[in-house]
Amino acid sequence: MxxxxxxxxxxxxxxxxxxxxxxxxxxxxxxxxxxxxxxxxxxxxxxxxxxxxxxxxxxxxxxxxxxxxxxxxxxxxxxxxxxxxxxxxxxxxxxxxxxxxxxxxxxxxxxxxxxxxxxxxxxxxxxxxxxxxxxxxxRPSVKLNATFLNKMPKEGNIAFISQSGALGSAIIDWAIHENIGFSNFVSVGSMIDVDFGDLIDYFGTDPKTKSILMYVEGITNARKFMSAARHFARTKPIIVVKAGKFRESAKAAASHTGSLTGEDIVYNAAFKRAGIVRVEEIADLFNCAEVLGMQPIPKGPNVAIITNAGGPGIMAVDALISHGGKLAKLAPKTMSKLNGVLPPYWSRGNPVDILGDAKADRYEAAIKTCLEDENVDGVLIIYTHQGVTDPVEVAKTIVKICKHSYKTVLTSFMGQTDVEAANKLLNENGIPTYSTPEQAARTYMYMYQYKRNLELLYETPEELPVDTVPPKRPITVMIRNAAKENREILTEPEAKKLLNYYNIPVVKTFIAKTADEAAACASQIGYPVVLKILSPQIVHKSDVGGVMLNLNSEAEVKEAFETVIRRAREHKPEAEIQG
Incomplete structure (x- = not known):
């Protein structure tokens, strides 16, 4: 182990x-x-x-x-x-x-x-x-604080792993204020030895840990990480904030911990395959961990939104759809019931706007009706305080209904002082509540993402036929040559050759060492073409002006060849230009 x-x-x-x-x-x-x-x-x-x-x-x-x-x-x-x-x-x-x-x-x-x-x-x-x-x-349970922070969080069931020490420090301070406990907190730094995969394995077998939260800049041992995550994601939610989405932030990560962040699209695919939930913000880590322990996992992305104000309902729709969710199409039977229990001027659709004077009984009728609809996978309830309704009574109604519901219910009681008692009541009864509708909608979709990712864990990739197994020798030679040159990234032709060995389609690519060769290659491919600089030392080609798009003639290709060579030498005079 x-x-x-x-x-x-x-x-x-x-x-x-x-x-x-x-x-x-x-x-x-x-x-x-x-x-x-x-x-x-x-x-x-x-x-x-x-x-x-x-x-x-x-x-x-x-x-x-x-x-x-x-x-x-x-x-x-x-x-x-x-x-x-x-x-x-x-x-x-x-x-x-x-x-x-x-x-x-x-x-x-x-x-x-x-x-x-x-x-x-x-x-x-x-x-x-x-x-x-x-x-x-x-590790609060054994009273271990082997850090230089002057704080000890309370004992809890969340293991938090951070690649940033400063961020970890802020998280500890915030968690103490929010009364959030940890089973373990680890700042991994440069991960010379113990890495994310080791820690997922360790916390996966720790009975005091119920969920694993991570701030990630780069993964060092991908095979170990994927193996550990796939093994434990079934029983303990693994939730990640991955930094370095863009080239600028990736460079910052490299100078910070020395980690190479890699292409964001690759991380997304890997996280999905490993059953990991990826969230956008640090606060989402804890929201998601909390709600996965409190509410049923959504069976689908179809949400009914019930609100006493139009604007917040629209905000919830935007957040839901932007994260891949759907507004549930309410069944005719549901619409008929709602027409019978709501005022004539309700929205007559989803979001279900029950109007600003709605009291607890109107909320109750709308919530029960939507939960009974087979087209509805979950319900998001929005409350804005408009002076005529007691928010605590609305909260009590939601608590009563949820005791008999098998569907996901999230709430957003907007405001602070006016809804403080209602929010406290909801949280005490295991019903998550958020300060904004966007947070609630986003969290619902993270929950659904977790469900979908777990389904992917049980899908077995199709086996390659024996005659299509990639040859080991040329792949090994390619990787060894890169290692000898102290390169951590393959050149584009090398990478495409590697993908081709695995029968993954790639665009036709030629290496040209002169402008005439480039023009000849372009005529073989057919116009329009793209021309890029080739240098092991220039990974991000566009940073040096080393990419020319939509070239439509021999003259344009030759001119582009001279241009990218010149730009590369100006920006990186020490780089080896291979074509």
Whole structure:
């Protein structure tokens, strides 16, 4: 199992803090304070080459000097010292390591070289490492706070994994304010060893974890990630915010944690296939996790919207449809019933606008009627306070109806003070409520997405016939050649060749080294054509003006060839231009 050794990190009986300090406000100080203050029964050993004592604890010059066995070492020393510290940990039998230090692959080749040294030591000594460039780990159930945050969230059933330490810090602060608990919190940083796949495996078997939430910039080991997610998504919702949708944000992610974010469309397809729900915002993570534990999963995307105001109903429709949902087509029988219980001026369609003077009894009639309609998979109820209706009475009505309903019901009681008591009542009875109709509609579709993704888990891809299995040798040679050149991305012709081996259709592509060759290739393909620069060092061709579209003649192709070559040399003079 890939989770072997992780108990030493998540439930250590003893911890060494390398770089421990009594200088208030420093990382070493906060680590010591948290580890010593929250876990009274846990032994803590400060390691500081210049100190004999830190915060009242005897300090040691190196981890080798600690007289007892240690489960976990938290390292907060300058990056260049970390490989030696890791080696000392291995020699001392410490197999769980968290590296909070920054200055590794996110800064370039020098940092990558340090990571390689650490990886070699990991293999020699059988270590499990979280980080580097991370915040650390929090596990409230065992009173473990191995971070430099001065907060401990309450115990709960959500495991949160973040590739951003700063974002993780903000999430902890927000969760404490919102009274949200965690089973585990992990800031993974650069993921030199322990990655998303390992943690999904570990939390998937953790009885205290009911759902797994993640902030992702890039996946390192795709095979492990997909295997773990597919295995556990059936029993525990895995909900993801994936950053780096666009080229600009992807570049920012690379400089942040050194992660390559990859094409967003690929991540979307992978998440769907693995049963993962992808949401757009951090708040959606927690909304989705909450509602999946409170409400039945929608059987379909068809929603009836019941509202006492036209505008919010329209907003809900926009949000629903933009996320792939549908307005339920109300059956003639439903329309007839609604005509009998609603005023003459109701909207006579979906959204069901029951008008601003609607009291609890009118809400009750509309909700019951819509829930009985076989065309309706779920109901979204909107309430805006207009002075004539008691929102608490409306909430009580919804609670009463939902006790006997097997369909998804979400609500949006808009406002703050006027609806505070009603929202409290709804939440206490397991009925999710949102401040805006858009949030409610979006959350419904995330729930439906979860249901659809789980269905995909049970679909088996069609097997390739024996004679169409791709040849291993040329694929292996192609990938090895790229690795020898320290490339992490194949060139476009290489990538298309790889796809072709798997019988995935690609557009006809030729490599031209001169303008005349380009014109000859274009005549073979047939006009119009596209011409792109070919260079292993230029991944995003349009960034250097290396793409010319809709070329319709030999003259245009030749001119475009000279143009993209010139632009590429101007923008990246060091790049190898292959055509």
């Amino acid at each position: 890939v989770t072997l050794g992780l108990d030493k990190i998540f439930n250590p009986k003893s911890v060494a803090v390398v770089g421990a300090s009594d200088e208030e406000g420093s990382v070493g100080y906060m680590l010591m304070k948290n580890l010593a203050g929250f876990g009274e029964e846990r032994k803590v050993y400060p390691v500081n080459i210049r100190k004999d004592e830190v915060l009242g604890f005897k300090a040691y010059k190196t981890v080798n000097e600690i007289p007892e066995n240690v489960d976990l070492a938290v390292i907060a020393t300058p990056a260049k010292t970390v490989p030696e510290v890791v080696k000392q940990c291995g020699e001392a039998g410490i197999t769980g390591i968290i590296i909070v230090s920054a200055g590794f692959k996110e800064i370039g080749s020098e940092g990558r070289a340090l990571e390689q040294k650490i990886l070699q030591l990991k293999e020699i000594y059988g270590l499990r490492i979280i980080g580097p460039n991370c915040l650390g780990v929090i």
